[in-house]
Amino acid sequence: MNEEIPTGSPAKVAVEDVSKTFRARHDLVQALDHVSLQVREGEFVCLVGPSGCGKTTLLNIIAGLDTPDSGRVLADGKPVTGAGSDRLVMFQEPALFPWLDVRSNVLFGLNLKPNLGKAERLEVAQYYLQLVGLEKFLHANVHELSGGMKQRLALARALAPNPRVLLMDEPFGSLDALTRDQLYGDLQSIWAQRRRTVVFVTHNAREAACLGDRVVLFSPRPGRIQEQFEIRLARPRDINSVELASHATEITRALKRHLKPELREVAE
Amino acid sequence: MKRATAAFLFFALLAVLWEVLVRTGVWPHMLVPAPSEVLRYLVDAVADGTLPGAMAVTLKRLVLGYVAGFALGLPLGLLIARFKFFADTLGLMALGLQALPSICWAPLALLWFGQTEAAMFFIVIMGSVWSITLATDAGVRHVPPIYVRAAQTMGSRGLHTWSHVILPAALPFIVSGMKQGWAFAWRSLMAAEIYITILTGFGLGHLLHYGRELHAMDAVLGIILVIIGIGLLTDKLLFSPVERFIHRRWGTAR
Ligand SMILES: Nc1ncnc2c1ncn2[C@@H]1O[C@H](COP(=O)(O)OP(=O)(O)OP(=O)(O)O)[C@@H](O)[C@H]1O
Ligand SMILES: [Mg+2]
Numbered sequence: 001m002n003e004e005i006p007t008g009s010p011a012k013v014a015v016e017d018v019s020k021t022f023r024a025r026h027d028l029v030q031a032l033d034h035v036s037l038q039v040r041e042g043e044f045v046c047l048v049g050p051s052g053c054g055k056t057t058l059l060n061i062i063a064g065l066d067t068p069d070s071g072r073v074l075a076d077g078k079p080v081t082g083a084g085s086d087r088l089v090m091f092q093e094p095a096l097f098p099w100l101d102v103r104s105n106v107l108f109g110l111n112l113k114p115n116l117g118k119a120e121r122l123e124v125a126q127y128y129l130q131l132v133g134l135e136k137f138l139h140a141n142v143h144e145l146s147g148g149m150k151q152r153l154a155l156a157r158a159l160a161p162n163p164r165v166l167l168m169d170e171p172f173g174s175l176d177a178l179t180r181d182q183l184y185g186d187l188q189s190i191w192a193q194r195r196r197t198v199v200f201v202t203h204n205a206r207e208a209a210c211l212g213d214r215v216v217l218f219s220p221r222p223g224r225i226q227e228q229f230e231i232r233l234a235r236p237r238d239i240n241s242v243e244l245a246s247h248a249t250e251i252t253r254a255l256k257r258h259l260k261p262e263l264r265e266v267a268e
Numbered sequence: 269m270k271r272a273t274a275a276f277l278f279f280a281l282l283a284v285l286w287e288v289l290v291r292t293g294v295w296p297h298m299l300v301p302a303p304s305e306v307l308r309y310l311v312d313a314v315a316d317g318t319l320p321g322a323m324a325v326t327l328k329r330l331v332l333g334y335v336a337g338f339a340l341g342l343p344l345g346l347l348i349a350r351f352k353f354f355a356d357t358l359g360l361m362a363l364g365l366q367a368l369p370s371i372c373w374a375p376l377a378l379l380w381f382g383q384t385e386a387a388m389f390f391i392v393i394m395g396s397v398w399s400i401t402l403a404t405d406a407g408v409r410h411v412p413p414i415y416v417r418a419a420q421t422m423g424s425r426g427l428h429t430w431s432h433v434i435l436p437a438a439l440p441f442i443v444s445g446m447k448q449g450w451a452f453a454w455r456s457l458m459a460a461e462i463y464i465t466i467l468t469g470f471g472l473g474h475l476l477h478y479g480r481e482l483h484a485m486d487a488v489l490g491i492i493l494v495i496i497g498i499g500l501l502t503d504k505l506l507f508s509p510v511e512r513f514i515h516r517r518w519g520t521a522r
Contacts, residue, residue: 063421065417065420065421082420083417083420083421084421084423085421085422085423087421088421088422089417089418089421091414091417091418093414095414095415095417095418097415097418097433097436097437098437098517098518098519099436099437099439099517099518100436101517108419108422108424108432109422109423112422112423112424112428113423141516141517141518141519142519143517143518143519144519157422161422161423167421
């Protein structure tokens with residue numbers, strides 16, 4: 001088994017030749033088609049691709065919430081057989097627990113870490129709630145939050161347990177530009193301190209160029225890895241900088257290029 | 269406060285109207301006692317201890333049977349929700365038995381347990397357990413899978429997922445099942461006490477029954493009022509606060 005693990009820097013997460021097909025009502029939908037991806041320890045990888053190309057599916061498979069039809073996923077060189085708190089998912093929809101108040105939602109993951117004391121947990125929760133600007137809503141109910149606030153709470157809940165691998169599915173989708181810009185900065189600084197491994201799904205080329213060490217481009221269904229971009233800009237990066245914009249343009253152009261054959265196919 | 273005043277005025281007016289109708293002879297006194305007579309009966313029955321005694325006997329039966337019904341119904345519901353085999357077997361049985369008014373068990377209960385507390389206990393359990401079982405099952409099956417997935421990626425497993433995610437997520441269903449179970453238990457206990465003589469204790473239903481035998485309609489009405497009062501009180505003290513909490517947390521209040 002050992003010879004299958006790539007030598008050199010060991011991959012934190014290795015996706016090996018993963019395919020996945022869903023059975024829809026009448027036909028089969030191939031979501032992933034022989035996808036292979038290596039993510040190094042401490043790397044920030046952004047997955048970019050058109051809607052429905054299988055990004056969420058891949059994240060679920062890495063998380064162990066879904067199983068591939070063929071291929072496999074290794075985390076720290078060991079095959080993934082199920083969900084584990086070392087690979088925490090922040091879902092596309094906030095998935096907050098309505099029976100808990102705001103702070104208890106953040107405490108949920110922290111309470112599952114046995115080596116933290118009660119005071120420590122509260123402190124960590126407080127820190128992340130402050131980071132996302134919800135410190136005034138500690139005891140609010142989830143349904144009382146706005147869509148953007150829910151997403152910020154989900155972000156705090158995902159960051160607080162400090163997982164080794166963080167799988168984020170369009171976490172900033174429904175945030176206003178101002179909050180988003182602030183969170184880009186916060187996420188980068190947290191990541192710089194902690195050096196956790198992040199797989200980050202987004203539609204937004206600029207967001208990908210701002211956050212990623214590497215941007216992985218997916219083709220439309222069936223999802224395949226089409227192209228990869230190394231982003232070698234210094235950190236922290238400013239989302240509005242000119243160099244970043246040129247990287248983003250390059251990614252957007254590539255996206256359009258790969259989208260076109262599909263469009264032609266549809267027209268025929 | 270305003271609502272309490274309105275309620276008080278409403279019932280006071282009702283009582284006055286009733287008293288007047290009886291006193292003026294519009295309603296024949298033979299058939300309908302006046303509120304003042306009902307009140308006098310209640311005061312006397314409390315003073316000589318019959319009413320508090322009967323209430324204690326009845327409430328003890330109700331609470332014991334209901335607690336047992338809950339203790340059985342919740343795990344049964346969880347089993348049915350979790351295992352297909354139990355859904356196909358116990359689930360079907362629960363559905364059938366819930367449709368049966370549990371007073372129908374009275375003949376068998378008497379045969380099995382005699383005129384004892386055990387017969388009452390059995391009838392109250394049969395009244396409450398199936399509602400709670402079915403509500404728990406429905407509640408668990410309505411839990412959005414994303415909650416369980418979210419919990420799992422945070423490291424929750426097995427028993428922790430059940431106790432910290434599935435049960436709380438199913439709480440609104442479970443509470444409404446508990447409320448229904450309580451109502452069914454209360455009705456069947458009253459029916460049982462009215463129709464069956466139990467040698468081990470004299471409950472509200474028996475008091476009502478003897479009121480009828482002696483044609484003491486003031487007693488019958490007085491006990492009816494007590495039964496209504498107990499029903500209202502448990503609703504307001506036991507279930508309303510929980511329901512309010514759920515509405516507030518889930519944001520389901522109107
Ligand atoms: N449980 C499922 N059952 C059937 N089909 C599914 C299921 N999950 C995903 N699919 C299909 O697989 C394809 C990929 O879905 P996926 O959610 O991974 O896309 P995505 O890249 O995350 O899209 P988006 O950017 O819109 O979130 C879609 O065509 C979707 O319809
Ligand atoms: Mg998606």
